[in-house]
Amino acid sequence: AQKITQTQPGMFVQEKEAVTLDCTYDTSDPSYGLFWYKQPSSGEMIFLIYQGSYDQQNATEGRYSLNFQKARKSANLVISASQLGDSAMYFCAMGSGAGSYQLTFGKGTKLSVIP
Amino acid sequence: EPEVTQTPSHQVTQMGQEVILRCVPISNHLYFYWYRQILGQKVEFLVSFYNNEISEKSEIFDDQFSVERPDGSNFTLKIRSTKLEDSAMYFCASSGFTGGLDTQYFGPGTRLTVL
Numbered sequence: 001a002q003k004i005t006q007t008q009p010g011m012f013v014q015e016k017e018a019v020t021l022d023c024t025y026d027t028s029d030p031s032y033g034l035f036w037y038k039q040p041s042s043g044e045m046i047f048l049i050y051q052g053s054y055d056q057q058n059a060t061e062g063r064y065s066l067n068f069q070k071a072r073k074s075a076n077l078v079i080s081a082s083q084l085g086d087s088a089m090y091f092c093a094m095g096s097g098a099g100s101y102q103l104t105f106g107k108g109t110k111l112s113v114i115p
Numbered sequence: 116e117p118e119v120t121q122t123p124s125h126q127v128t129q130m131g132q133e134v135i136l137r138c139v140p141i142s143n144h145l146y147f148y149w150y151r152q153i154l155g156q157k158v159e160f161l162v163s164f165y166n167n168e169i170s171e172k173s174e175i176f177d178d179q180f181s182v183e184r185p186d187g188s189n190f191t192l193k194i195r196s197t198k199l200e201d202s203a204m205y206f207c208a209s210s211g212f213t214g215g216l217d218t219q220y221f222g223p224g225t226r227l228t229v230l
Contacts, residue, residue: 046221
């Protein structure tokens with residue numbers, strides 16, 4: 001069974017500062033993927049970034065980067081230069097397999113960006 | 116940019132009634148999913164669908180639930196006799212297949228309220 005743990009129910013960050021959202025995972029699968037999704041107050045789930053378990057380099061997508069530490073089973077999301085529009089719930093998720101797969105989500109972290 | 120669409124955005128129904136939630140996945144995607152998120156809780160997997168049959172389902176997806184791809188574009192979730200505890204946001208997602216773990220893209224969700 002797969003498990004995702006997000007220990008920060010809420011985080012505050014000053015606008016233009018960087019923030020790290022924590023995610024640890026547990027799985028017995030040798031091959032897996034880690035995902036981060038953003039859920040604004042409007043409710044939709046927006047894909048942000050993906051890291052494969054065999055990827056040698058940490059994933060980056062614009063202001064988002066993933067600090068992947070395989071030995072520690074952590075996949076923290078780093079948001080640089082925070083903007084007011086970054087205020088949202090952030091969910092870490094994982095899946096394994098190829099083709100069809102089930103995503104297992106964490107409980108999420110609510111990020112609030114302060115002007 | 117292609118996106119997953121869902122209708123309706125809100126559905127209010129009486130307990131015991133049948134509801135059908137509709138989704139149009141991204142056109143060249145092969146794998147389709149339903150997830151639900153009870154208010155304030157994490158996102159939970161319900162079912163995955165490929166090649167016109169269910170690939171995997173969770174314990175939540177009992178006999179009250181069914182999925183169908185009635186034509187080449189729509190993907191539906193039917194709840195036969197709704198219960199109060201079915202009140203949740205229901206997300207449809209789809210993914211392609213490039214040989215690995217392809218990202219699941221989510222629709223905007225349908226908020227179901229059972230009275």
